[in-house]
Amino acid sequence: MSETKSIDPEMTDEPRTTTTGESDEELRAEWTAYDFEGDPKLSVDGLDVHYGDEQALHDISIEIPERSVTALIGPSGCGKSTFLRCLNRMNDRIRAATVSGDVTFEGRNIYEDDIDLVELRKRVGMVFQSPNPFPKSIRDNIAYGPRKHGDVRTGLLAKLTGRDDAAREEELVEESLKQAALWEEVNDRLDDNALGLSGGQQQRLCIARCLAVDPEVILMDEPASALDPIATAKIEDLIGDLAQEYTVVIVTHNMQQAARISDQTAVFLTGGHLVEYGDTDQVFENPRSQRVEDYITGKFG
Secondary structure, eight states, X not given: OOOOOOOOTTSOSXXXXXXXXXXXXXXXXXXXXXXXXXXEEEEEEEEEEEETTEEEEEEEEEEEESSSEEEEEOSTTSSHXXXXXXXTTGGGXXXXXEXXXXXXXXXXXXXXXXXXXXXXXXXXXXXXXXXXXXXXXXXXXXXXXXXXXXXXXXXXXXXXXXXXXXXXXXXXXXXXXXXXXXXXXXXXXXXXXXXXXXXXXXHHHHHHHHHTTOOSEEEEESTTTTSOHHHHHHHHHXXXXXXXXXXXXXXXXXXXXXXXXOSEEEEEETTTEEEEEEEHHXXXXXXXXXXXXXXXXXXXX
């Protein structure tokens, strides 16, 4: 374990970044330098986020590997969900939020002025904490995105012009539900209202809805926090399967969950600082930051 050093508030512009129960220590760049094979799917450089006068994230730089699961952990209010929303510009919906820095996806900064946000959020999808199915049939929940994006053409005009893609839509619905491990449970009631599904089924339906528009990255904000243990286990198994084809970034308050399902873990602590980032086994078994060790062992948070 690296020796901790106290911050002298008279000698630094860096704000105090600790709360009750935390040690004072300097942030070290080597604690967040994570080497991996291949090119990153997402690269974040010098990211700052403010909500009005309050700074929520401080100078975050991180690279996220493709086709893997990256867990974001830390106590409440440390900026995990804010960071996640920066990856597909969902913070644009918050009037008080201002974002500076670069988030590079497929070689382009997504904060450039001419970025197509609809296309971005199609390629970098989001699954929220509470299931939010549309008050429509199971089938229509899955087909809604592809229809909106023009990936599936339906209706009278399509039929009259010989361009009816109804069969393709059926295939898409089936494939998406199979990928979300839900097909066997709902294939005989696709026209039922999705709000009649259980909470765990609704969350997997929302994942299937995300998959239906063919994303490359899936962002998940505590997707199992409102679910019972059995439903949670199904979501965790599903995340492991999805990482074979997609890049998954997940916020979780459940450290055991992060340890089970992720390939790498990023630890955010008080003040919106990224304190440590690396292989999940290393972060949990041999953290380099004393504060991270204290957090993982339950001394605060």
